[in-house]
Amino acid sequence: MITFEGAAKHYPDGTVAVADLDLTVETGRTTVFVGPSGSGKTTSLRMINRMVEPTRGTVRVDGVDIRDRDPALLRRGIGYVIQQAGLFPHRTVLDNIATVPLLLGVRKRTARARAAELMELVGLEPSMGRRWPHQLSGGQQQRVGVARALAADPPILLMDEPFSAVDPVVRTGLQDELLRLQRELRKTIVFVTHDIDEAVRLGDRIAVFRPGGELAQYDTPERLLTEPADAFVESFVGHDRGVRRLSFFPARSLSLREDVVCGDDLKVEDVLHIAEGHPWILVIDAARAPLGWIAARALRDSPTGIRLGEMETVPYGHTFSVETDSLRAALDAAVLSPAGRAVGVDEDGCVIGVVGQDDLGTALWSVTD
Numbered sequence: 001m002i003t004f005e006g007a008a009k010h011y012p013d014g015t016v017a018v019a020d021l022d023l024t025v026e027t028g029r030t031t032v033f034v035g036p037s038g039s040g041k042t043t044s045l046r047m048i049n050r051m052v053e054p055t056r057g058t059v060r061v062d063g064v065d066i067r068d069r070d071p072a073l074l075r076r077g078i079g080y081v082i083q084q085a086g087l088f089p090h091r092t093v094l095d096n097i098a099t100v101p102l103l104l105g106v107r108k109r110t111a112r113a114r115a116a117e118l119m120e121l122v123g124l125e126p127s128m129g130r131r132w133p134h135q136l137s138g139g140q141q142q143r144v145g146v147a148r149a150l151a152a153d154p155p156i157l158l159m160d161e162p163f164s165a166v167d168p169v170v171r172t173g174l175q176d177e178l179l180r181l182q183r184e185l186r187k188t189i190v191f192v193t194h195d196i197d198e199a200v201r202l203g204d205r206i207a208v209f210r211p212g213g214e215l216a217q218y219d220t221p222e223r224l225l226t227e228p229a230d231a232f233v234e235s236f237v238g239h240d241r242g243v244r245r246l247s248f249f250p251a252r253s254l255s256l257r258e259d260v261v262c263g264d265d266l267k268v269e270d271v272l273h274i275a276e277g278h279p280w281i282l283v284i285d286a287a288r289a290p291l292g293w294i295a296a297r298a299l300r301d302s303p304t305g306i307r308l309g310e311m312e313t314v315p316y317g318h319t320f321s322v323e324t325d326s327l328r329a330a331l332d333a334a335v336l337s338p339a340g341r342a343v344g345v346d347e348d349g350c351v352i353g354v355v356g357q358d359d360l361g362t363a364l365w366s367v368t369d
């Protein structure tokens with residue numbers, strides 16, 4: 001557990017980087033510090049490993065005032081990941097990851113073997129171990145940064161905007177990896193970002209900072225979206241917070257229609273009765289993979305005898321995973337689908353059913369109850 005008790009940082013020029021901060025970071029959880037530029041997130045983060053000393057107040061790690069800890073020893077238990085990874089350019093990837101164990105006197109072979117394990121853990125190919133940092137993409141460098149921070153197996157991990165220098169697709173991939181790693185490792189992670197979406201995705205708890213280094217709200221992501229403490233938090237979390245909140249409700253609560261899902265070996269006349277009451281049917285192959293939509297009108301206009309697999313289909317768009325996705329993903333899939341309906345699949349991508357607009361609407365409204 002990390003506790004800030006009235007922790008403040010005032011600079012001689014009068015800047016208040018952090019005003020009296022009272023906050024408890026829970027062990028084994030991910031706590032995100034979010035807020036606009038200059039609101040004191042990084043300063044607060046760096047108070048934890050004594051890179052910044054508070055001018056007032058106390059920071060404790062597991063009940064011990066960190067002023068009573070030797071900074072070097074303290075930092076051994078605290079991994080640190082920064083934006084653009086901050087790798088040593090003249091060390092190979094493997095030796096970058098092995099930096100801390102080598103400093104601690106671990107034998108080279110042992111440290112490198114551990115580094116190779118960590119590469120696998122963060123999703124890097126073993127062959128990359130021999131490369132130099134500049135031979136990696138931004139996303140790969142960030143993974144090396146995470147592996148390096150984990151090398152000494154610290155219970156605490158501080159991450160300062162680690163994913164902000166990569167493109168949105170890579171960024172989502174890195175966030176997924178971090179969520180997976182955290183399920184496995186259960187570290188105490190403190191993560192700084194100015195991106196509320198990233199905060200909501202990663203955080204068990206979120207601390208929203210406002211200009212002047214004040215803590216505006218400290219809450220679970222869901223409560224932050226449903227009950228912003230004041231106008232500042234409300235505008236910071238964005239006006240689409242209602243839609244964002246749908247990420248907390250599982251898609252498995254939706255009722256899926258199976259009757260409009262038809263095999264590609266069926267003939268037009270076999271499915272005309274289905275198309276009576278439904279504007280679209282979804283065609284699937286023998287393995288239940290989606291092939292596309294056929295409009296009821298197109299079916300009615302087709303000569304009998306033709307199999308659905310021989311007809312032209314409209315792309316089925318995005319699918320959503322019934323077991324693991326949220327209502328937000330289902331809504332997104334429906335909005336993006338040319339048929340205005342979302343295709344729900346299982347973990348193997350096989351179609352389970354389709355959600356129509358009425359069923360989706362009912363589910364969306366029920367979350368406001």
Ligand SMILES: Nc1ncnc2c1ncn2[C@@H]1O[C@H](COP(=O)(O)OP(=O)(O)OP(=O)(O)O)[C@@H](O)[C@H]1O
Pocket residue numbers: 011013015016017018035036037038039040041042043044194
């Ligand atoms: N050495 C310093 N002297 C004076 N002011 C400083 C110093 N270091 C930081 N500050 C100020 O403290 C405030 C908080 O900075 P901090 O880096 O913690 O903000 P932040 O929320 O992490 O911002 P960003 O998202 O831009 O990184 C800023 O106004 C900054 O200019």
